[in-house]
Amino acid sequence: MxxxxxxxxxxxxxxxxxxxxxxxxxxxxxxxxxxxxxxxxxxxxEPLELVVGFADFCGLRIAVAPGVFVPRQRSSALVRAAAAGLAAGDVVVDLCCGTGALGAALAAGVPGLEVYAADVDPDAVACARRNLPPDRVFEGDLYEALPGDLRGRVAALVVNAPYVPTDDIALMPPEARDHEHRVALDGGADGLDVQRGVVAGAGAWLAPGGRLLIESSRAQAPVTAALMAAAGLATAITLDDEVDGTVVIGTRS
Structure with a gap:
């Protein structure tokens, strides 16, 4: 043609x-x-990424699969924010990992990282095992999925948890609402239900000085930051206008 x-x-x-x-x-x-x-x-x-079998993300071709959340370019803001404080040997966890794109991008950008990932969706886990070392990708609900020996050792916990309010899912583009599993999109009534669980458990897994980095919307970011502050983390919000990305960062003392 x-x-x-x-x-x-x-x-x-x-x-x-x-x-x-x-x-x-x-x-x-x-x-x-x-x-x-x-x-x-x-x-x-059908979404372009599913048609061709991959998504371009942070210079990588990330394998995608039907039903699994396709990485968005705005999430590159989270990768850059996390990478800025990491070095070889650090432990990174990509929680609610979807395709594992965040972990894969960090592993490529900071050689020598020890990267793990987890998701509650078995299809996401299978997909992430194509983009990351398969023995370091786990299935389960948030921290329940992780090996216990990571507790207190994580330098960066990177999270793109679902943060779309339930009633707003119907307003999403059909490429998302019709082709990605509901569990990858639905953040509850205010979009922050999963984030609450992430923040509540983060302190036990972060190393001293470790950071929790959560993608958010600009409207939700102050609430996410308040959740982190209430959990005893020092908070900051970074905005990346180039990709319309918002990242909330909580650091353990």
Whole structure:
């Protein structure tokens, strides 16, 4: 298919970044038949990342899978904030890991890290094991999934927990609400239910000086920071306008 026709077809289907998507599809296609098959899936509304099998994130190709939360570019703000305080030998935990993109990006950016990940969704765990050492990815509810010998040793606990209020899920783009598991999106009535559990348990797992870094929205960030402060963590909020990312950081004394 001529490139101009591919772009026009994507644009007619409502793809805002039709040129970018056309490039990704063209590079991923093995031949004209596979390109036509992938284009049909995309035009039908399937997320681009699922069509091609990967998401570009922090310079990496992250394997994705049906139902698993696809990493967003705004989460690169969390990666940069976490990496700034890490060195070889540090223990990092990617909690609510989804594809494991945060842990994979940190491992690539700071060589020598000891990276672990966990998620309650078995599909997410299976996917994350494609992006991280599989023996360091665990299934379970928050800290219950982690090996006990990590307690008190974690230098950075990076978390992109679901933070969409339940009633707002219906307003999300169909690529998310129709193709990602509810457990990856639903943060409860105010969007902060899972974050509360993360904050409540963090102190026992963080090393002295260790940091809890949680992605949030700008509106929710002050509440997340207050939760951390109530848990005895020194708090800060970082904003990254370039990717529209918001990160709340709590540091253990």
């Amino acid at each position: 001529p490139y101009a026709e591919l772009v026009a077809t994507l644009r007619a289907a409502g793809c805002v970044f039709a040129e970018d998507e056309a490039r990704v599809l063209t590079e991923a296609a093995r031949d004209d038949a596979s390109l036509a098959w992938m284009l049909a899936r995309r035009v039908a509304g």
